[in-house]
Amino acid sequence: xxxxxxxxxxxxxxxxxxxxxxxxxxxxxxxxxxxxxxxxxxxxxxxxxxxxxxxxxxxxxxxxxxxxxxxxxxxxxxxxxxxxxxxxxxxxxxxxxxxxxxxxxxxxxxxxxxxxxxxxxxxxxxxxxxxxxxxxxxxxxxxxxxxxxxxxxxxxxxxxxxxxxxxxxxxxxxxxxxxxxxxxxxxxxxxxxxxxxxxxxxxxxxxxxxxxxxxxxxxxxxxxxxxxxxxxxxxxxxxxxxxxxxxxxxxxxxxxxxxxxxxxxxxxxxxxxxxxxxxxxxxxxxxxxxxxxxxxxxxx
Amino acid sequence: xxxxxxxxxxxxxxxxxxxxxxxxxxxxxxxxxxxxxxxxxxxxxxxxxxxxxxxxxxxxxxxxxxxxxxxxxxxxxxxxxxxxxxxxxxxxxxxxxxxxxxxxxxxxxxxxxxxxxxxxxxxxxxxxxxxxxxxxxxxxxxxxxxxxxxxxxxxxxxxxxxxxxxxxxxxxxxxxxxxxxxxxxxxxxxxxxxxxxxxxxxxxxxxxxxxxxxxxxxxxxxxxxxxxxxxxxxxxxxxxxxxxxxxxxxxxxxxxxxxxxxxxxxx
Amino acid sequence: xxxxxxxxxxxxxxxxxxxxxxxxxxxxxxxxxxxxxxxxxxxxxxxxxxxxxxxxxxxxxxxxxxxxxxxxxxxxxxxxxxxxxxxxxxxxxxxxxxxxxxxxxxxxxxxxxxxxxxxxxxxxxxxxxxxxxxxxxxxxxxxxxxxxxxxxxxxxxxxxxxxxxxxxxxxxxxxxxxxxxxxxxxxxxxxxxxxxxxxxxxxxxxxxxxxxxxxxxxxxxxxxxxxxxxxxxxxxxxxxxxxxxxxxxxxxxxxxxxxxxxxxxxxxxxxxxxxxxxxxxxxxxxxxxxxxxxxxxxxxxxxxxxxxxxxxxxxxxxxxxxxxxxxxxxxxxxxxxxxxx
Numbered sequence: 001x002x003x004x005x006x007x008x009x010x011x012x013x014x015x016x017x018x019x020x021x022x023x024x025x026x027x028x029x030x031x032x033x034x035x036x037x038x039x040x041x042x043x044x045x046x047x048x049x050x051x052x053x054x055x056x057x058x059x060x061x062x063x064x065x066x067x068x069x070x071x072x073x074x075x076x077x078x079x080x081x082x083x084x085x086x087x088x089x090x091x092x093x094x095x096x097x098x099x100x101x102x103x104x105x106x107x108x109x110x111x112x113x114x115x116x117x118x119x120x121x122x123x124x125x126x127x128x129x130x131x132x133x134x135x136x137x138x139x140x141x142x143x144x145x146x147x148x149x150x151x152x153x154x155x156x157x158x159x160x161x162x163x164x165x166x167x168x169x170x171x172x173x174x175x176x177x178x179x180x181x182x183x184x185x186x187x188x189x190x191x192x193x194x195x196x197x198x199x200x201x202x203x204x205x206x207x208x209x210x211x212x213x214x215x216x217x218x219x220x221x222x223x224x225x226x227x228x229x230x231x232x233x234x235x236x237x238x239x240x241x242x243x244x245x246x247x248x249x250x251x252x253x254x255x256x257x258x259x260x261x262x263x264x265x266x267x268x269x270x271x272x273x274x275x276x277x278x279x280x281x282x283x284x285x286x287x288x289x290x291x292x293x294x295x296x297x298x299x300x
Numbered sequence: 301x302x303x304x305x306x307x308x309x310x311x312x313x314x315x316x317x318x319x320x321x322x323x324x325x326x327x328x329x330x331x332x333x334x335x336x337x338x339x340x341x342x343x344x345x346x347x348x349x350x351x352x353x354x355x356x357x358x359x360x361x362x363x364x365x366x367x368x369x370x371x372x373x374x375x376x377x378x379x380x381x382x383x384x385x386x387x388x389x390x391x392x393x394x395x396x397x398x399x400x401x402x403x404x405x406x407x408x409x410x411x412x413x414x415x416x417x418x419x420x421x422x423x424x425x426x427x428x429x430x431x432x433x434x435x436x437x438x439x440x441x442x443x444x445x446x447x448x449x450x451x452x453x454x455x456x457x458x459x460x461x462x463x464x465x466x467x468x469x470x471x472x473x474x475x476x477x478x479x480x481x482x483x484x485x486x487x488x489x490x491x492x493x494x495x496x497x498x499x500x501x502x503x504x505x506x507x508x509x510x511x512x513x514x515x516x517x518x519x520x521x522x523x524x525x526x527x528x529x530x531x532x533x534x535x536x537x538x539x540x541x542x543x544x545x546x547x548x549x550x551x552x553x554x555x556x557x558x559x560x561x562x563x564x565x566x567x
Numbered sequence: 568x569x570x571x572x573x574x575x576x577x578x579x580x581x582x583x584x585x586x587x588x589x590x591x592x593x594x595x596x597x598x599x600x601x602x603x604x605x606x607x608x609x610x611x612x613x614x615x616x617x618x619x620x621x622x623x624x625x626x627x628x629x630x631x632x633x634x635x636x637x638x639x640x641x642x643x644x645x646x647x648x649x650x651x652x653x654x655x656x657x658x659x660x661x662x663x664x665x666x667x668x669x670x671x672x673x674x675x676x677x678x679x680x681x682x683x684x685x686x687x688x689x690x691x692x693x694x695x696x697x698x699x700x701x702x703x704x705x706x707x708x709x710x711x712x713x714x715x716x717x718x719x720x721x722x723x724x725x726x727x728x729x730x731x732x733x734x735x736x737x738x739x740x741x742x743x744x745x746x747x748x749x750x751x752x753x754x755x756x757x758x759x760x761x762x763x764x765x766x767x768x769x770x771x772x773x774x775x776x777x778x779x780x781x782x783x784x785x786x787x788x789x790x791x792x793x794x795x796x797x798x799x800x801x802x803x804x805x806x807x808x809x810x811x812x813x814x815x816x817x818x819x820x821x822x823x824x825x826x827x828x829x830x831x832x833x834x835x836x837x838x839x840x841x842x843x844x845x846x847x848x849x850x851x852x853x854x855x856x857x858x859x860x861x862x863x864x865x866x867x868x869x870x871x872x873x874x875x876x877x878x879x880x881x882x883x884x885x886x887x888x889x890x891x892x893x894x895x896x897x898x899x900x901x902x903x904x905x906x907x908x
Binding site for chain 1: 310321322400410417448526541553560564
Binding site: 361428531 | 592615618772777781
């Protein structure tokens, strides 16, 4: 496509124009990551910082621990518990947001165009609302004197408030609430492009709505499902604010564990190593998810 | 045999679940807003309608400082990130593939893929070193950090807009002997403007909302609204937090409405 | 667009310009500084004060030692002051710049951990014990078993504040050890008891005052002043003095060695030694302070409060925490990090 001007080499120009972005990101995003990787191989300083001595102690401490008193090496149960809790809660969050998000996205996509714009707007507002505000809002609902407990007491179902706050359940509820819009939007985008004549065909073939749903609809909107799952799973795995506020400091997830090492835990290399682990898990999950979406889907 | 009218689009129970989901999504937020008008000092015992907490929040100097700081950072971050993202979008769209393009994509979208806590920790370490070396402790670090993670949010709408633009106008301009710079300034940029504005607004909102990275990177007295609220959440909870939240919420709604209106106008 | 640019640059410069009039960056415990005190200080001196908070001595030390923090004043507990001093983090105080220095109560002037007050000025002092909501548990609260071996009514409801020193001290006293002990047998018992108790805790959170007031917490390790504030909001809250032994502590304000607003810092230090201002500090957080003559300005409710006036039967169980040698601290940190995960 020669637009009259001299044909430039697209590559050079593309790089040139992208340079400011690359410099900014290198300085304030990617570059520092390299430093984190570096720090994970250093020795920890007394109360903070590092000593510039090579050591793999940090990586060792992720999976193993030495008993303080007799020096025996064993699996770091506490760390494994944190990994397990993070994985468990993130997967559960993804599942819940999917179960609630699919009908919601379907509903929005099947409204008349004018109404659809309004519903879309309504789902976008929580999406852009500050994470902290949403976490706080949920905290107000589930705390001992919050709406949920007050309501249950009023209708006589229970007579003492149920302790929800500061449990794993609270963190799960909080994360599902916070990340729900992130699941709905990609699902909506996928359903929006959906050709509803295919459903008619599906009903002709299967005659039951459930079968049609599973055999026809879900496979076609798979890219949307995958995108939504990524958008929910990845941030929830590295969540920090929600577990901190709703978990009361006892139900740690990976993000909280990392933060601890830079504060009371006084072990920067361990925090750095754990960050690397989190990064690797996240990139791994991304790879798996994107492979899953590009594998044999129906061809248009 | 005639078929019953069959709504192809309805699936059993979906509408019910959808409506319930919307209610579940909004109930906590609505409650939060209602309780910001709570006359009593407690966060969950209703004591009559009152706007006292808005007055208290407005007079609170810590909040004033935090609000100003949030806006300054968001302003600069959205400016820088949008400028940088526009250039990058121009460089990577409508050109066909070139070598290293994937690397550029990965770098630009990196903030979306890397968990915030990891970036926050990385910046903490990196900026601490610089702080000790240069002694500079101003807002520069926060602005740099925010600009960086706003880039992908500014980039995506601009790129989407750019891809949707057909090149006929630009080709016509070139045929009329306009230089590439003139074509850009008088044809491309105005056509691109809705995308640029959309990107800037998204970047602004994202920057205003950031909690984790700001919490780790800030130094003494550099609270933003979200970090101030985080401190209050963990220490001393009063409806003041509800008031601030409601104001932020209102602001988000306003910006979003503007965003929707702009992106629905065809250029 | 241009106007916007110029307008905001002015705004940005304005924000920086405010600094020129005098700023002070205070790094203190959370929910521990009376906003009225700060208002009064700013009104009298024109200096703008920022407060950043922390939830434990270790957090504060870690942040200060990391450098580049930008703070001017920090408020460590007594047993941490020598640590700060030894690491060169606190600047020696020039007493000639502190005209109110004579106001410090005599028992708090020459303390073992800061002789002659070379580095710090008293802020507040108090005790660490337990706070219990008596409508949930009406039994004996004067024991550290509340959190180390909770009674059935409190199972799964106890909070433990994330302050390593106080919690470790309470645990060590509970098993019969001495403060700063490095006896491995004792510490092993401490570690095992803490780990065994942890499943019956609900959280390890700092913000206890509000949560006790709102019934979100039914029991917690807590400081006396915070408990008093909670009790004033929620009469069901009682404070317990663990008879096995409980820490006495004092927090003092120190000038950081790399502080940039030194003049403003001295003004503040002098300001808080005025009896009325010290009373402002006490009235807010409900702890006693170390300044002579402040009692007449304090709220009367503090003269008789059970959290402030230690009952005679428990007086001897209170032990002022000494500074432990690094080897002991390392052991405690190791136990603590295992505990908090």
